[in-house]
Amino acid sequence: MKKQRQPIKEATILFASDSGDGSQTIGTQMTEASAIAGNDVATLPDYPAEIRAPAGSLAGISGFQLRFSSSTIHTPGDICDVLVAMNPAALRVNIDKLKPNGILIVNIDNFAPRNLRLAGYSSNPLEDGALTQFQVIPVELTRLTREALKDTGLTQREIDRCKNFYALGMVCWMYNRPMDYAFQWLKEKFATKPQYIEANTLALKAGNIYSEATEQFATSYEVKPAKFAPGKYRNIEGNMATALGLVAASQKSGLQLVYGSYPITPASTILHELARYRNFGVKTMQMEDEIAAVGVAIGAAFSGALGVTGSSGPGIALKAEAINLAMIAELPLVVCNIQRAGPSTGMPTKTEQADLLQMFYGRNGESPLPIIAASRPSDCFETVYEACRIAIKYMTPVIFMSDLYIGFGAEPWLIPKVSDLPTIDVDFPTDTNGFEPYLRDKTTLARPWAIPGTPGLEHRIGGLEKADISGNVSYDPDNHENMVHLRAEKVARVANDIPPTEIFGESNGELLVLSWGGTYGAVRTAVENKQTEGGSVSHVHLRYLNPLPKDLGEVMNHFNRVLIPELNIGQLRLLIRSEYLVDAVGLNKIQGQPFHIFEVESRIDELLRGDV
Amino acid sequence: MRTKTSIPIPGAVPTLTRKDFTSDQDVRWCPGCGDYSILAQTQRILPDLGIPKEDFVFISGIGCSSRFPYYMNTYGFHTIHGRAPTIAAGVKTANPDLSVWVITGDGDALSIGGNHFIHLMRRNLDINVLLFNNRIYGLTKGQYSPTSEQGKKTYSTPMGSIDNPFNPISLALASGATFVARSLDRDPEHLRNIIKAAFEHQGTSFVEIYQNCNVYNDGAFFMYTEKATKAENTVFLEHGEPLVFGKDNDKGICLNGFKPEVVSLTGGTYSNENLITHDQFAEDRTLAYFLSRMTEVPGLPHPIGIFRSVEHPCYEGMMTEQINTAKEQMGEGDLEALLNAGDTWVVE
Ligand SMILES: Cc1ncc(C[n+]2csc(CCOP(=O)(O)OP(=O)(O)O)c2C)c(N)n1
Ligand code: SF4
Ligand SMILES: [Mg+2]
Numbered sequence: 017m018k019k020q021r022q023p024i025k026e027a028t029i030l031f032a033s034d035s036g037d038g039s040q041t042i043g044t045q046m047t048e049a050s051a052i053a054g055n056d057v058a059t060l061p062d063y064p065a066e067i068r069a070p071a072g073s074l075a076g077i078s079g080f081q082l083r084f085s086s087s088t089i090h091t092p093g094d095i096c097d098v099l100v101a102m103n104p105a106a107l108r109v110n111i112d113k114l115k116p117n118g119i120l121i122v123n124i125d126n127f128a129p130r131n132l133r134l135a136g137y138s139s140n141p142l143e144d145g146a147l148t149q150f151q152v153i154p155v156e157l158t159r160l161t162r163e164a165l166k167d168t169g170l171t172q173r174e175i176d177r178c179k180n181f182y183a184l185g186m187v188c189w190m191y192n193r194p195m196d197y198a199f200q201w202l203k204e205k206f207a208t209k210p211q212y213i214e215a216n217t218l219a220l221k222a223g224n225i226y227s228e229a230t231e232q233f234a235t236s237y238e239v240k241p242a243k244f245a246p247g248k249y250r251n252i253e254g255n256m257a258t259a260l261g262l263v264a265a266s267q268k269s270g271l272q273l274v275y276g277s278y279p280i281t282p283a284s285t286i287l288h289e290l291a292r293y294r295n296f297g298v299k300t301m302q303m304e305d306e307i308a309a310v311g312v313a314i315g316a317a318f319s320g321a322l323g324v325t326g327s328s329g330p331g332i333a334l335k336a337e338a339i340n341l342a343m344i345a346e347l348p349l350v351v352c353n354i355q356r357a358g359p360s361t362g363m364p365t366k367t368e369q370a371d372l373l374q375m376f377y378g379r380n381g382e383s384p385l386p387i388i389a390a391s392r393p394s395d396c397f398e399t400v401y402e403a404c405r406i407a408i409k410y411m412t413p414v415i416f417m418s419d420l421y422i423g424f425g426a427e428p429w430l431i432p433k434v435s436d437l438p439t440i441d442v443d444f445p446t447d448t449n450g451f452e453p454y455l456r457d458k459t460t461l462a463r464p465w466a467i468p469g470t471p472g473l474e475h476r477i478g479g480l481e482k483a484d485i486s487g488n489v490s491y492d493p494d495n496h497e498n499m500v501h502l503r504a505e506k507v508a509r510v511a512n513d514i515p516p517t518e519i520f521g522e523s524n525g526e527l528l529v530l531s532w533g534g535t536y537g538a539v540r541t542a543v544e545n546k547q548t549e550g551g552s553v554s555h556v557h558l559r560y561l562n563p564l565p566k567d568l569g570e571v572m573n574h575f576n577r578v579l580i581p582e583l584n585i586g587q588l589r590l591l592i593r594s595e596y597l598v599d600a601v602g603l604n605k606i607q608g609q610p611f612h613i614f615e616v617e618s619r620i621d622e623l624l625r626g627d628v
Numbered sequence: 629m630r631t632k633t634s635i636p637i638p639g640a641v642p643t644l645t646r647k648d649f650t651s652d653q654d655v656r657w658c659p660g661c662g663d664y665s666i667l668a669q670t671q672r673i674l675p676d677l678g679i680p681k682e683d684f685v686f687i688s689g690i691g692c693s694s695r696f697p698y699y700m701n702t703y704g705f706h707t708i709h710g711r712a713p714t715i716a717a718g719v720k721t722a723n724p725d726l727s728v729w730v731i732t733g734d735g736d737a738l739s740i741g742g743n744h745f746i747h748l749m750r751r752n753l754d755i756n757v758l759l760f761n762n763r764i765y766g767l768t769k770g771q772y773s774p775t776s777e778q779g780k781k782t783y784s785t786p787m788g789s790i791d792n793p794f795n796p797i798s799l800a801l802a803s804g805a806t807f808v809a810r811s812l813d814r815d816p817e818h819l820r821n822i823i824k825a826a827f828e829h830q831g832t833s834f835v836e837i838y839q840n841c842n843v844y845n846d847g848a849f850f851m852y853t854e855k856a857t858k859a860e861n862t863v864f865l866e867h868g869e870p871l872v873f874g875k876d877n878d879k880g881i882c883l884n885g886f887k888p889e890v891v892s893l894t895g896g897t898y899s900n901e902n903l904i905t906h907d908q909f910a911e912d913r914t915l916a917y918f919l920s921r922m923t924e925v926p927g928l929p930h931p932i933g934i935f936r937s938v939e940h941p942c943y944e945g946m947m948t949e950q951i952n953t954a955k956e957q958m959g960e961g962d963l964e965a966l967l968n969a970g971d972t973w974v975v976e
Contacts, residue, residue: 048971051971051973052971052973054973054975197971244975245975246975246976247974247975248968248972248973248974248975249972249973249974249975250968250969250970250971250972250973251970251971260966260967263961263963263966264963264967267961267963268963272722274718274721274722276718293961293966294950294951294953294954294955295951295954295955295957295958295959295960295961296961296963296966297951297961299721299722299947299951301717301718301721303714303717303747304743304744304747305743307711307714307744308711308713308714308717308743308744308747309714310714311707311711311713311714311715311717311718311744312714312715312717312718312721313718314707314714314715314718315687315705315714315715315716315717315718315719315720315721315722316718316719316721316722317718318705318715318718318719319685319718319719319722319723319726320722320723321722321723323718323722337708337711338708338711338714341707341708345705431967431968431972432967433964434963434964434967467723468682468683468684468685468703468719468723468726469682469683469723469725469726470682471680471681471682472682473682474681474682474701474702474703474704475703475704476651476653476697476698476700476703476704476705476706477704477705477706478697478698478704478705478706478707479690479706479707479708480706488653489653489698
């Protein structure tokens with residue numbers, strides 16, 4: 017049979033299976049292969065709440081969505097071109113994400129009555145006409161894999177675990193992806209178990225050959241490389257970028273990095289990553305709880321290290337009292353909040369942006385802190401680096417916000433040159449002459465960072481109100497008021513240090529879309545699309561949330577309306593309205609899922625039409 | 629790195645006096661409070677420890693006792709309720725050369741900070757913990773604490789408290805503490821010696837100090853601290869010595885099955901050979917634990933002194949070792965190489 021090769025602009029594939037059946041693995045492999053082939057890529061892993069829910073049940077389905085494109089993309093895609101469903105539950109959970117006429121690859125060996133029942137199907141969707149709007153490609157994946165691997169000497173159980181690589185082989189054929197990267201990965205992954213290298217390699221090749229041979233696959237697709245700014249790239253997940261940003265800040269400042277943490281989804285992978293960098297002098301401390309985790313970071317900061325702690329909403333709530341201590345003690349500290357869906361334990365494996373007000377106001381007393389947020393996986397590097405810079409320069413805790421969506425998501429990253437990173441100057445005073453623990457720098461209002469071990473600078477700090485300059489305990493009413501204002505003024509002055517607001521599009525017009533954090537991709541794409549259609553809409557994406565950029569009020573003045581899309585019920589909107597008396601409107605989604613591009617687009621349409 | 633057990637090089641550290649360790653802040657404890665004595669003994673013994681003043685860091689939580697760092701002319705951090713162990717762990721891990729001290733109360737260490745307390749004990753950082761046990765919440769004006777005896781009537785328990793107290797020594801031992809001792813606010817010399825021993829021990833040193841709160845729990849420990857009753861109600865632990873006590877050293881503790889028993893040494897039935905001999909260096913915790921339970925048996929004297937002192941590797945030392953090993957195996961971290969690691973591609 018003569019097969020066709022069709023050039024396309026981009027594709028979105030969703031791999032779905034029982035968790036532990038390797039969808040994340042092959043998704044990552046396909047991502048790397050696509051990135052190396054020069055496409056722009058964006059990914060969205062979707063983990064089930066249960067680690068090992070009963071096989072074949074809806075609760076146990078794990079998904080990995082990947083979009084690759086020949087042009088620049090900002091999101092993993094609203095809707096998929098291909099769904100690879102390894103069982104009926106995977107089909108049922110994800111079929112709504114497949115576009116009409118999309119390609120559906122299913123492992124029919126897993127469609128026995130028992131599997132169907134577990135997934136809640138009363139009849140077989142492959143037979144009852146439920147899937148007629150899709151191009152269904154039924155594959156006997158289990159049987160074919162067993163057949164291909166029958167001479168490996170592995171047990172059937174072991175052989176069955178290679179199914180995912182058989183599926184990957186098929187997808188590689190469909191998109192004309194070289195498999196070398198996967199071969200190499202297998203060699204490293206199973207360095208001590210060569211029989212698994214061989215088996216998975218065989219499965220990968222067999223899947224590829226099968227697709228070439230069978231008439232089920234008539235067409236393969238070609239996605240040309242995207243145009244990137246020149247430079248060296250790698251693919252990076254948000255949490256990995258965060259970890260690297262912290263190591264970079266430690267190296268550039270010359271400060272030892274001490275990272276205190278307590279495991280919590282979705283922040284744990286930062287701890288895992290940093291724990292591997294002992295050769296950079298990184299001291300990771302897994303503590304007994306989140307309070308202890310921030311405690312060690314504060315102690316480290318007191319003794320002159322770069323103290324960092326990371327967690328997610330529930331853990332950040334526990335840290336609040338200690339963060340406040342660092343605030344009044346005026347010690348540098350970076351607190352990473354990788355948000356997940358709350359309240360309380362909420363939906364730990366789903367994304368949300370609903371901790372913004374917690375970070376602004378979740379501490380007793382007047383407790384202003386700089387707050388900055390990353391916009392996309394690769395941006396985590398620069399943003400957390402910036403958090404460290406501000407913390408050290410202004411002697412204050414800084415909140416770095418990310419979320420599950422960008423923390424777990426991946427995209428190509430233009431690797432910065434170390435020499436291009438901003439300098440981080442550290443000044444540990446040693447001069448005893450005129451030393452006062454709370455004598456401030458005139459420009460930044462930062463107090464001196466005098467560290468234990470320095471002769472003659474012995475002093476005491478603590479959570480009790482300080483007398484201005486001397487830092488001694490003081491209950492003086494006027495002093496308290498003065499100190500509250502001084503601490504607020506210090507944080508306000510961070511605004512002197514942040515670049516002018518970048519407006520994407522015209523600097524005046526009908527509608528300004530104002531967003532922050534992990535919604536960048538969907539919002540930017542929606543605005544781009546609307547601009548292409550001629551809509552009078554611009555976009556500002558905020559990195560600095562506290563203090564807000566000094567020019568933001570002026571920027572907003574040049575638009576008739578301001579739209580603030582957020583994955584919460586209007587937290588930034590509340591802040592913007594109270595700060596600027598601007599009648600901003602919202603687009604709010606609180607489903608544990610990122611925005612779809614079309615959702616933002618239709619809200620923009622509504623506002624441009626004047627419907628609302 | 630400084631090793632505390634090494635003998636200080638004469639002249640390396642300028643001779644310090646108690647005055648050098650006294651800050652310019654007025655001490656604000658109630659007149660007569662036992663905290664004064666603990667402060668005085670600490671200020672007196674620190675000059676003898678042979679390390680420069682700037683290397684001392686005192687870290688406290690919240691409570692009357694936790695005001696302590698303000699009165700020491702060293703580096704100090706008065707932190708938040710119960711969390712001093714965590715901040716101290718950060719200080720020590722970041723800079724193992726510092727001499728780190730935690731000052732805490734019975735409420736601070738064992739109620740709100742109970743979790744951090746046990747974890748500090750098991751991690752074995754080289755930190756010295758002085759717990760001022762007054763069996764009451766002083767700063768909040770007299771509620772019962774986790775070391776108050778059951779039935780204690782306080783403002784919050786007008787009919788008597790109904791919870792069982794912690795035994796701090798047992799708790800520390802059960803958590804794996806490598807140095808565990810008890811001393812008394814009203815025995816200055818013993819207290820100084822114990823503070824010194826705690827300092828010299830490499831690893832977490834835990835010292836419970838019976839401290840009189842003369843305002844909210846006056847006389848809680850007088851039986852054990854006052855001249856008239858002390859000898860009959862305390863037994864001073866000495867390594868390698870039999871457990872003998874009493875005004876005329878006429879009593880001893882021997883083992884009856886699994887129970888401690890007081891025996892008279894005058895009747896001719898019992899002599900020192902029959903008594904328990906203290907072994908503070910025993911790796912096995914059983915004896916130390918056994919001794920710690922004596923305070924719970926009415927009629928038995930309270931053991932004072934060092935229950936246990938064993939050397940185990942310290943957390944911060946092992947951390948440094950891992951760093952050195954990693955550097956040997958992978959080479960000193962190279963940021964440029966780290967950022968460029970993994971699969972990369974170049975766009976022209
Ligand atoms: C989070 C928090 N909860 C409660 C308090 C109030 N508080 C301050 S000290 C204290 C008890 C202190 O008792 P203890 O540790 O025995 O110290 P003492 O005053 O007896 O020396 C309490 C409950 C506080 N400061 N912070
Ligand atoms: S209340 Fe008790 S513990 Fe506190 S200072 Fe007064 S006497 Fe001392
Ligand atoms: Mg107390």
